[in-house]
Amino acid sequence: MNIISDDDAMNQQILVEKIREDFPIFKQKVRNNLDLVYLDNAATTQKPRQVIESLTDYYTHWNSNVHRGIHYLSEVASDMYEKAHQDVGKLIGASMEEIIFTKNTTEGLNLVARGLEQKLKPGDEIVLSRMEHHSNLVPFQIIAKRTGAKLKFIETSNSQLLDIHSAEKVITDNTKLVSVPHMSNVLGSINPMEQISEIAHEHNSLFMIDGAQSVPHIPINVKTLNPDFLAFSGHKMLAPMGIGTLYGKASVLEEFEPLLYGGDMIRSVSYESATWNDLPWKFEAGTPNVGGGIAFGTAVNYLLDLDMHRVRRIEHDLTNYLIKRMKETDYVKIFGPEDINHRGGVVSFNIFNKDGMLIHPHDVSTLLDEKGIAIRAGHHCAQPLIESLHTPATNRISFYIYNTFQEIDYTLEVLENIHTMFS
Numbered sequence: 001m002n003i004i005s006d007d008d009a010m011n012q013q014i015l016v017e018k019i020r021e022d023f024p025i026f027k028q029k030v031r032n033n034l035d036l037v038y039l040d041n042a043a044t045t046q047k048p049r050q051v052i053e054s055l056t057d058y059y060t061h062w063n064s065n066v067h068r069g070i071h072y073l074s075e076v077a078s079d080m081y082e083k084a085h086q087d088v089g090k091l092i093g094a095s096m097e098e099i100i101f102t103k104n105t106t107e108g109l110n111l112v113a114r115g116l117e118q119k120l121k122p123g124d125e126i127v128l129s130r131m132e133h134h135s136n137l138v139p140f141q142i143i144a145k146r147t148g149a150k151l152k153f154i155e156t157s158n159s160q161l162l163d164i165h166s167a168e169k170v171i172t173d174n175t176k177l178v179s180v181p182h183m184s185n186v187l188g189s190i191n192p193m194e195q196i197s198e199i200a201h202e203h204n205s206l207f208m209i210d211g212a213q214s215v216p217h218i219p220i221n222v223k224t225l226n227p228d229f230l231a232f233s234g235h236k237m238l239a240p241m242g243i244g245t246l247y248g249k250a251s252v253l254e255e256f257e258p259l260l261y262g263g264d265m266i267r268s269v270s271y272e273s274a275t276w277n278d279l280p281w282k283f284e285a286g287t288p289n290v291g292g293g294i295a296f297g298t299a300v301n302y303l304l305d306l307d308m309h310r311v312r313r314i315e316h317d318l319t320n321y322l323i324k325r326m327k328e329t330d331y332v333k334i335f336g337p338e339d340i341n342h343r344g345g346v347v348s349f350n351i352f353n354k355d356g357m358l359i360h361p362h363d364v365s366t367l368l369d370e371k372g373i374a375i376r377a378g379h380h381c382a383q384p385l386i387e388s389l390h391t392p393a394t395n396r397i398s399f400y401i402y403n404t405f406q407e408i409d410y411t412l413e414v415l416e417n418i419h420t421m422f423s
Contacts, residue, residue, distance in 0.1 A: 012317060013404065019306075020402045022048035034372030037407045042185050042213060042346050042398035043376055044235045047299075051238055054298035058291040066290055067264050067281070081290050084297030085280065088245055091300045091308075092230065093221040097279040098253070100246045101293050105212040106135040107259075108231030108246030109179070111283065112208055113139035115256035116177055122148030127171050127178040127205070129154040129162050130388065133185055134381045136210045140179065154180065154196075156388075160337045162191040167199050175205040179229075182214035186382050186394065187336035188319070188346035190214070197226045206252065212236060216400075217315055217344050219308040228252045234292070238299035243292035246283070253279055260285035311401055315345030318399045322347055322408050331419045335389060345399035348380075350391060351415060354423035361393040364418055371414045373407075 020026055025046050030036045038046060058080070064073035066081045085099045102108045116126075126140050130153050144151050152170045157163040162180060171178055178200040183190050193209060200207040208229035214220060215230070216237030222230060230247040234240065248256070258265055258276065263286035267275045276282045303311060320340050326332045326349065335348040351359050361377035368375055376396040379386040386393065397411070 012314060015310075016314065016402060016404055022050065022302075023402055024049055024052070026402070030372050030374075031369060032372065037371075037373040037410060039397045039399065039403065039407070039411065040374045040376050041400040041403075042236070042380075042396065044241065045216070045238050045400050046402065047238055047240065048302055050302055051240070051295050051299045055240055055291050055295040058294050063291075065287055077290055080294045080297075081288070084293045084300075087297040087300045087304075089247075091220070091304060092215065092247060093223050094247050095250070098222075098247055098250055100248065100253075100280045100283040101288060101296075102231070102244045102246050103242055103289070104233045104235070104244040105210065105231045108229075108244060109136050109208070109210065110139045111246055111259045112177075112179070112229050112231075112248075112256075113143050114259050116206070117143040117147060118257055120147040120149045120176060123174060124149040125152055125172065125175045126150070127152045127154060127167075127175050127180075127200075129180045129191075130156050131162070131181060131184045131187060131189065131385050132382065133181065133210065133212070134383070135212075136179055136181065137384070140177075149176070156189075159339065159342070160187050160335070161189050161342060162196065164192060164195050164199075167196050171199050171203050171205060173203050175200070175203050177206045177208060179208040179210065181210040181212075182220075183211075183217070183344045183346070184336070184382075184385075185213050185346060186348050186380050186385055186396070188343035188348070189337050190218070190342050190344055193225045193227070201226070213344060213346065216303075216311075218312045222247060234296040234299060238302055239296040240292045243289050243296045245296075250279055253283070258283050258285065262286060264288070306401065314401055314403075315399045316340065318403055318405070318408065319343065319345050319347060321405055322397065322412075325408065325412055329416070329419075332415070335394060346396065347398070348394040348396045350394055351419055353419065357422075358391070359418065359422045361395045363422075364395050364415070367418050367421075368411070368414055371410075373411050373414060375411075 023046050062077045064077045066078040085096045089096050089099045155163045155166040182193055197207045206228045209227045211230045211232040215232040228249050232245055234243040265277050265282050265285040267277045331352050333350045337343045365375055365377035378393050
C-alpha cells in the first residue's frame with residue numbers, strides 16, 4: 001500500500017487549508033462549542049461562499065421566470081440557467097441538450113423508471129445489483145410489479161466489487177435496462193462501469209449509472225463510460241439541495257415520455273393534444289429551480305477549477321491514511337474493497353469492545369457528535385446490502401475536498417476512547 005510521503009501530505013494540507021477558507025460553515029462552533037469535523041459528505045456536502053453568493057445574487061438581482069418573458073430579467077435569467085446546463089455537461093463530457101435538471105438523483109432514476117414502464121411487457125428483465133441505494137431499487141420493484149417484468153441482480157465479488165462474471169450471466173437478450181451504482185455509498189466500491197456497459201449494450205439493453213457517489217468525486221466522461229443515462233445530485237458536490245441532473249443520450253431521450261406535463265415542456269397545445277419541447281426542456285415541466293440550477297453551475301466550475309483529478313487525489317490519500325490507521329487497531333472492522341484504488345472516499349466500519357461485542361453505530365455516532373464530529377450511522381438507505389453484511393448498521397466516514405489528516409487523527413482518538421469506555 002502506497003502511503004503518501006510527508007512532502008505530499010504537506011502540499012495537500014496547504015491546498016486543503018486554502019479550500020477551507022471558502023467554506024463559511026467551518027468558522028462556526030457546533031455542539032459543546034467545538035470546531036466542526038464534518039465527515040458525512042456522502043450524505044451531503046458543505047457549500048463554498050462562491051455557491052452561496054451565486055444563489056443570493058440570482059434572487060437579489062435577476063429573479064425571474066425563464067424561457068417565458070421577453071423582458072430583460074427573464075432574458076438574463078434564461079441565459080444563466082442555460083449556461084448552467086452547459087457547465088454541468090462540460091463536467092461529464094455531454095452536450096447541453098443531454099442535461100436535464102432534476103431535484104436530485106432519486107428523481108432522475110424515477111424519471112427513467114417511469115419512462116421504461118411504458119416499454120415493458122411480461123418476461124422482460126431489469127438488472128440491478130446487490131449494492132443498490134433504495135432509490136435505484138424501489139422504483140424498479142414497483143414497475144416490475146406493474147408490468148410483469150422480472151428483477152435480476154448482479155452479485156458482489158469477494159473483492160466487494162460488482163462481479164463481471166455474474167453480470168455476464170444475468171444480463172440477457174431479455175434485459176431492457178441495466179441500472180447500477182458507479183460507487184457504493186456503503187462499501188465505497190468503484191465498480192467497473194465500462195465493462196458492464198459493454199455487456200449491457202451487447203444485449204441491446206439500455207444502461208444507466210447511479211452516479212450520486214461518483215460524479216462528485218472522480219473524473220467522469222460519458223463518452224468513455226457510454227451510459228444511456230447517468231443520474232447525480234448537486235447537493236453532494238457543493239451545490240444547493242433540490243437540484244440534480246439526469247444525463248441521457250439525445251437519441252434515447254427522444255424516445256422516452258416525460259415524467260411530468262405542462263409548462264415549459266410544451267411546444268404547442270390544442271384542446272385535443274399537445275407536442276413536446278426540444279431537449280432538455282421536454283423533461284423540465286413547470287417553473288424550474290432556476291437559482292439552484294445557476295448555483296449548481298457555479299459549484300461545477302469550482303470543481304473544474306480545482307480539477308477532478310485533484311479531488312480524487314485528496315480523497316484517495318485521506319482514505320488511504322484512515323484505513324491504514326484503522327488497521328493498526330484490533331477493535332475496528334472495515335467494510336469494502338481491500339484495494340484502495342478500487343474505492344472512493346467512503347469508509348464504513350464498526351467498532352467492538354474488548355469482549356468482541358459490537359458497539360452500536362448509533363451510540364458511536366452520538367458520542368462522536370458530542371466531540372464535534374459528524375459521521376453517518378445506520379443502513380445508509382441500502383438496507384438489503386447492510387443485512388447481507390450481517391450487521392444491524394455501520395458507521396460511515398465520508399470525505400470531501402476540505403477534510404484533513406488532523407481531523408482523521410482526532411476522530412480516531414475519540415473512537416479509541418469510545419472503545420475504552422465500552423470495554
